[in-house]
Amino acid sequence: MLVAVADHGSFGGAAAALDCTQSRISHGIGELEAALGFRVLQRSRTGCKPTEAGQRVLAAARQILQLAATLPSLGASDAALAGRLRLACFRSISTHVLPPVLAALAQEQPGIRIDIDDSFEERDALVQALRSGGADVAIAQLPVGAGLVTRPYVADDYVLVAPASLALPAPISWQQVDALPYLQLDCAGARDIAARCRAAGWTAQPDRTLATDSAIAALIGRGLGYSFLPRLAVHPLPDGVQIQPLPVAARRQFVIAALPGVARQPACAMLMRYLGLARLQTDSAAYRAGLLAE
Structure with a gap:
């Protein structure tokens, strides 16, 4: 009901869309606001619009509706599921997190075959692969934009x-690395972290920009600089390299993402289900090594 009111701008419009009375909509929104303890809609003579808190509830409500649309496919016979799916992700995810999922699928869902493209360096490229049809499912890094079915996944720290x-x-300070050149990973996530660090007093500018985290780690091992990288991306640590917590907390949060129509397909819904299983995440090398953020 909240989504309908937000989409149509009024209780009357929502009632028409949901084929119920306007009073039923009013009563339902009242129940929602009573349960939450705050107002989700601002009413006026010209209609209704979400409050600031209501915008956050509305975003969650849309996600709930997207997830609910995938539930019927979970009732399909597991033995009958078959299909070839394309999964897009970063190399660090495919190497350190996905192996238990792929092993479980191979054993328990042999009809589902997964092709993995882990060549991505940019978070926006993962979302574009979904929207263009180049991938069925992605392990994407937030933010991903609207229009996708998403489920929370693992995270690691920069x-x-x-x-x-x-x-x-300890404690680490920016002054401790001032004598070394800063090596910048050429991607949006790394640039965002650098901007956050600058806001916290760090002033260095990139000495070099490189396309891959492995190249940066190799140079650091030779004493040629320092960088800010995701924890998964530098595991296992190359010779001559150390890691320390950043003075500013920064996290890379992943989600399982797919287009709504694709997510409803039985094989895709099963893949997303397996990706989200806690028992498979805790069986990963990343979890056992303590690389995943709490």
Whole structure:
């Protein structure tokens, strides 16, 4: 009802869309606001619009409706499921998180075959692969934009990556790395973290920009600089490299994402279900090594 009111701008419009009375809509919204303890809609003579808190509830409500649309496919016979799906992700996810999922699918759902493209470096490219039909499911990094079915997935922290020879007594400060060049990973996520660090007093500018985290780690191992990289991306640590917590907390949050129509397909719904299973996430090398953020 909340989504209908927001989409149509009035209780009357929502009632017409849902084929019920306007008083039923009014009563339902009243029940929702009573349960939440705050107003979700601002009413006026010209209609209704969500309050600031209501906007957040509305976003969650849309996600709930998207997820609910996938439930019928879960009633399909598991044994009958078959299909070839394309999964897009970062290399660090395919290497350290996905193997238990793929092993379980191969054993328990042999009719579902997964092709993995882990060549992505940019978070926006993962979303574009979904929208263009280049991938059925993606392990995408937030933010992903509207129009996708998403489910929370794992997260890792950005860390300070520096030469092992550099003394970095805690607590870490920006001044401790001032003598070294800063190496910038050429992607939106890394640039966002750099901007957040600058807002917290860090002033360095990139000495070099590189396309891959592995190339940056190799240079750092030679003492040629430092960088801010996701924890999964530098596991296992190369020779001559150390990691330390950043002075500013920064996290890379992933979601399982698909277009709504694709997510409703039985094989795709099953893949998304397996990706979200806690038992498979805790069986991953990343979890056992303590690389995933709490």
